[in-house]
Amino acid sequence: MTSATDTLIPSNHLFSGGCGDMVGFAHAGFQPRFAANHEPAAVATARANFPDVRARQENIHILDMRRLPIARTLVGSPICWEVSPGGGNATPKTQMSLDDAAEDNDSDTSTDWSLTRATAWDLLRAAEVAVAAGRPYDAIVGENVPRFAQWPLFNAWVKAFNDLGYTPYLTSVDAAHLESGELASAPQHRHRLLFAFIRKGLPKLDLRPRPLSTCPHCGLVRGTQRWETQSRRRAGTYGTTYVYVCPNRRCGHLKVEPVVRSIRDSIDWSLPARRVSAGKPGKVFRPYAAETVRKVDIGRARYGDEPFIAILRNNCVVQSLDEPIGTVTAAGTHHMLVIPGESLGDCRVRMLSVRERARAQTFPDSHYFQGNATEQTRLVGNAVPPAVGSWLAQRVAAVL
Known part of the structure; x- marks a missing residue:
């Protein structure tokens, strides 16, 4: 048997x-x-x-x-x-x-x-x-x-x-x-x-790869890769060296956008956050870096009362919770959840938890x-x- x-x-x-x-x-x-x-x-x-x-x-x-x-x-x-x-x-x-x-x-x-x-x-x-x-x-x-x-x-x-x-x-x-x-x-x-x-x-x-994508003419389709250059080793990143196009001839193989998931559903809203004015977690008061505070202020102006992600990396600023985050790295979290307050100092912040980053990696919570x-x-x-x-x-x- x-x-x-x-x-x-x-x-x-x-x-x-x-x-x-x-x-x-x-x-x-x-x-x-x-x-x-x-x-x-x-x-x-x-x-x-x-x-x-x-x-x-x-x-x-x-x-x-x-x-x-x-x-x-x-x-x-x-x-x-x-x-x-x-x-x-x-x-x-x-x-x-x-x-x-x-x-x-x-x-x-x-x-x-x-x-x-x-x-x-x-x-x-x-x-x-x-x-x-x-x-x-x-x-x-x-x-x-x-x-x-x-x-x-x-x-x-x-x-x-x-x-x-x-x-x-x-x-x-x-x-x-x-x-x-x-x-x-x-x-x-x-x-x-x-x-x-x-x-x-x-x-x-x-x-x-044939990601589910949105074509402006045909609606939902399975996109096909189109490379900027035809090299033997097609190694590159989306949007820089390749894009996706509609598989249908009737629309002229228009460029399509893959359907993506937002990070919002990965957020655990029960986890505590602390006011910016309270400084970083720890026994001794340590204020947040000026660049971090600047990014929080930019997000408040851009998203109003909506929570958002401040990205603590060079050449990155803020992003909406309605889109995917950038790469989760092994060197530490670079993604700070910001919950706006009445003033800049009243904004509550915290870094994404290990479990939230694991969800962004598609690990089940049982792992x-x-x-x-x-x-x-x-x-x-x-x-x-x-x-x-x-x-x-x-x-x-x-x-x-």
Whole structure:
């Protein structure tokens, strides 16, 4: 008699972190069997949410890949050395995180950061060991920031998978544009490059994003990507290097806007906020920075009595609750909820909580993060949004 678990596709997960890819793959019909990460909080999170998964705490650089259980899919999101893409100092400085903090000049350059993710070569090493053992993975998948494709060794890395017997597939997406069944799209703009290496001989993988979009002529449609430049590696961000257009010829393939979710429904209105005049939380009075106060004042003028988000990042100001927020990062929260008052000093403010940021990442409230506040922030910010993981997993499952 066949059990329910016999119909699931087994998967191994390297650098499991906050378990976003595990949640997404499990939602799409996979059975996570193995999870590894060097951080105790990450391993504890895997064990708390996936008690049947073999979770191991170890630096993946020295993990014996021969000890991984047999699985059809290997899931992992590597990082590369951060270098200047063109000109400037090309000497490796620090490893580039999977959040957009580096692009916002807020990256964590501490020496510990070099151990937060396995490198791209560790993922290749796992694939090579499986091939040599005669039990190759059918699919090896993950994500990275778009400029991962600017890594000088990126083409060599992709070619190495090809030489091992895999066909490469790449696609650029925004988490705000991808829904996966019951998992709605993220109320967060998060630009990523998704990759999948499918064992040669299996059906062709379709990784084309087709977000539900609004066409000014045709109404609701499934948009198709149109790139500014036709390059071999289509790695970029929405609105800068690609847009979506209507699939219908009758309107001339007009530009369409993907339907997105607002951050409003992720807000926990029961959490306390404090007046701006009271200063930052703590035993000793510390006033908010002048730039923070300026942004709060700009939001009051723009939104009146409506709550809004002040974005504590360079080159960012405020935004409405009726749109997605910017990228949730591992370096800390940059999103401040502001509830306007009669005066600037009476405005109540607080930073978004770990749970609110987890909701922006599409984690269910039943998913619990282990560790202290700093560790949980890192786990949430570094995670693959479950909705993105599920979207990718569903397409991989179709060829398996």
